[in-house]
Amino acid sequence: xxxxxxxxxxxxxxxxxPVAFWCNPISGHNTLYWYLQNLGQGPELLIRxxxxxxxxxxxxxxxxxxxxxxxxxxxxxxxxxxxxxxSAVYLCASSPSTSGGGNNEQFxxxxxxxxxx
Amino acid sequence: QKEVEQNSGPLSVPExxxxxxxxxxxxxxxxxxxxxxQYSGKSPELIMxxxxxxxxxxxxxxxxxxxxxxxxxLLIRDSQPSDSATYLCAVxxxxxxxxxxxxxxxxxx
Numbered sequence: 001x002x003x004x005x006x007x008x009x010x011x012x013x014x015x016x017x018p019v020a021f022w023c024n025p026i027s028g029h030n031t032l033y034w035y036l037q038n039l040g041q042g043p044e045l046l047i048r049x050x051x052x053x054x055x056x057x058x059x060x061x062x063x064x065x066x067x068x069x070x071x072x073x074x075x076x077x078x079x080x081x082x083x084x085x086x087s088a089v090y091l092c093a094s095s096p097s098t099s100g101g102g103n104n105e106q107f108x109x110x111x112x113x114x115x116x117x
Numbered sequence: 118q119k120e121v122e123q124n125s126g127p128l129s130v131p132e133x134x135x136x137x138x139x140x141x142x143x144x145x146x147x148x149x150x151x152x153x154x155q156y157s158g159k160s161p162e163l164i165m166x167x168x169x170x171x172x173x174x175x176x177x178x179x180x181x182x183x184x185x186x187x188x189x190x191l192l193i194r195d196s197q198p199s200d201s202a203t204y205l206c207a208v209x210x211x212x213x214x215x216x217x218x219x220x221x222x223x224x225x226x
Contacts, residue, residue: 033214042121042205042216043161056212091160105151106214108160 002027004109006092012115018080021112024073025094032069033106034077035091043091043108049075079114087116120144121208123217131225136193138220140206143187149209150182150189155219156202165191196224 005024013019025032030051035043046065048056051072060067064083069075079086089111095104123140130136138152149168153161167173167180167189179192189208193200203219 041218042207044216045213048212089160105163105166107163108153111160 004092004094004107006090006109006112008112009110010113010115012117013082014117015084016081018078019082019114020076020078021090021092021114023075023077023092023109025075025092026107029094029096029107030072031095031104032075033093033095034067034075035093035108037089037091037111039088043093046077082114082116084116087114089113119217120215121206121217123204123206124220126220127223128220129223129225130196132196132198134196136196136200136222136224138191138193138204138206138222140189140191140208140217141187142189142206142208142215144208144210144215145184145187147184147187147208147210150180151207151209151214152178152180152191153205153207153216154202155205161205193222196222198224198226200224 007022032049034046037043045059047060047067049069052069065079067077091111092109093106095106121142152165154164155161165178165180167182170182170184173180177194181190201224203221205219206217207214
């Protein structure tokens with residue numbers, strides 16, 4: 001069974017440029033998460049989707065970040081315009097549906113390492 | 118206070134020894150607890166899940182949970198050089214998974 005797929009693996013851009021990251025979750029996983037991980041820190045949740053609905057985007061900086069999961073499968077996270085402080089690893093994770101709570105384990109993709117110059 | 122706190126590390130242990138990692142959390146209503154292993158430059162990999170008080174063993178790994186003390190730990194027995202990594206404690210409330218900053222373990226051959 002394929003794991004979570006992300007692309008690109010690495011991205012280098014100049015500040016003020018736009019950038020987009022793509023994620024395809026594990027087949028059958030309805031819940032998709034985008035995390036940001038800074039060096040020496042644990043991942044921090046940006047947004048959580050249940051199918052195509054963004055059910056928790058409270059930590060997403062909406063002035064420059066946006067995300068979509070139009071068909072409830074793959075997802076795109078966009079930053080426009082990027083700032084120097086956005087340099088980090090962007091991780092996508094998925095789990096079976098968390099409707100009603102539950103203990104569903106999250107599985108991470110390889111991440112996209114973003115460098116903003 | 119951070120939601121999830123871990124030993125600051127780094128932790129250096131000789132090959133064959135036991136590595137002990139500790140984690141405390143602030144949300145008393147948390148129900149699910151996880152340990153992830155993260156090799157340098159790689160993404161987190163789930164290695165243990167624990168949901169009830171007590172010990173849970175899986176191979177050389179043992180997770181221990183004490184909800185009254187809001188404490189969860191991970192023991193790595195017979196540590197191997199391949200165990201050298203950062204170990205992330207993650208605690209799940211209703212839906213959100215909160216991570217600690219991680220403890221870096223180095224196993225000396």
